[in-house]
Structures are given as structure tokens and as C-alpha cells.
Amino acid sequence: MQISEIARECGFTIINRGEDIEARSVYCCDLLSIVMSNAPEGCIWFTVMGNVNSVAVSVLSDIACIVLAHGSSLDEDAMQKAQEQNVWILQTALPIFDAADTVNRLINA
């Protein structure tokens, strides 16, 4: 399922748009090295870490999209980097598990 469709179906706020590719899986973690070690390519990554390093990890690990859960926000430097690198950033007030579970059900329906 395309990221724009996931954002619309789940009611997530679009913070930044990237290329509208297909997301294949979901992954949850806040520790960046563990994300780089385990997040599958093309996944939607759920985290509360809205800093510039999260954007870098997403780009370098070929993650399809970042979803900031618990209403966490993207800081200014991260926003600039996300725009420069065309990284999808979505936001939701839902807790991480609930947000990921919603997307997981949707893409596997």
C-alpha cells in the first residue's frame, strides 16, 4: 500500500512528503542502532525520536516512512533535513503500539 494511502486511511498528519512508494512492513524502536540493525528495507518506522539523526537513519537504512507516535514532533533541523532528502514523516497522537498495529492490519488486510 502506498504511503499516502496509509496516511489517509489511518488519519495520520503529513509533516513531510517524499516519493509515494509502497510500504511493506512496520517496525517500532527508538534506539537508532537497533533500528539500523533490524528495520526491514521499505518499512514504516514508528518512533518518538523526531531529531535529525532519525531522518539520517531513515535515509541510510532505506526506510520508507517515519511515523512520529504519541504526538511527538520533528525539530527544526530534522524538518529541514527531511525536506532536503524527501523523507516521508507522518504524525499521530496514538501510542506506538496502537499506531503500528493499525498500519499493520491495514497493509496485511
Place this chain on the structure above:
Amino acid sequence: MNSLELRYTVDSEDFTLAGDAASRIKKKLKRMELSPDIIRRTSISLYEGEINMFIHASGGEIIVTVSSDEIVMKLIDRGPGIEDVKLAMREGYSTAPDNVRSLGFGAGMGLPNMKKYTDELEIESEVGVGTTVTMKIYID
């Protein structure tokens, strides 16, 4: 394919610049018709090494050489050195300070990740002198 050498100097403690070298190198590798898997493994390994330079050594130099059969990444710093390399390689062991941990680092997975994603990893380190990390990824 002729070999290509890419050099980057990491000279800041400003974390907003961390990952800049790895991102630039990734862009260049993408233009070289390498497989996405090799590009991804190279990018992650470089980023981990670059982050270590920021955290522990306030910078250093990154030299990446791409030839027809391998990618060699050399990360050279003049930081404090690693007292016990074997301990540093252990998953979960970290000496990262609190300010870095609050950014999502310090899981003690940096060096293990570099080992996981490369075909060869060599660490030469001397306390008070610096550390040189050499990583190789084979190209089939």
C-alpha cells in the same frame, strides 16, 4: 571499473551534521550501479562509524575506496582510543554520554552493527593516540 576514492573530513561535534558524510557517499554509490543491498550495508556501516567519530573523537577522516570487487572504508580519528576493543565489540556495551543517549544513540550496537553489515572489520586503536577502523564489503 576503475577504482574510486572518496574522502570526507568529519570535524564537528554538531550532531545536526552527523550522517552528512554517509549520506553524501550513499548518493555517489547509487550512481555506480551497485546493488541496493551493498549500498545499504555500506551506508549503515559508515554512519555508525561516523557517529562514533562525533561521539568519541570530535571528528576524523573517512576514506572510501570502491573497486570492482570490494568497497574499503577507512575511518581514522585522533580521539582517546579504545581501551578494550573486545569489550567495545560486545552488544550493549556503550560509553556514550547522556546527551548522546537522549538523541537515540548509546545502545551499544554501533560496532556490532559495523561487524554485522561488513565482510571484514579491523580496529586498530591506541589509547591517547586514536583509532583506525577499516571495513570491507565484497562486491560479487
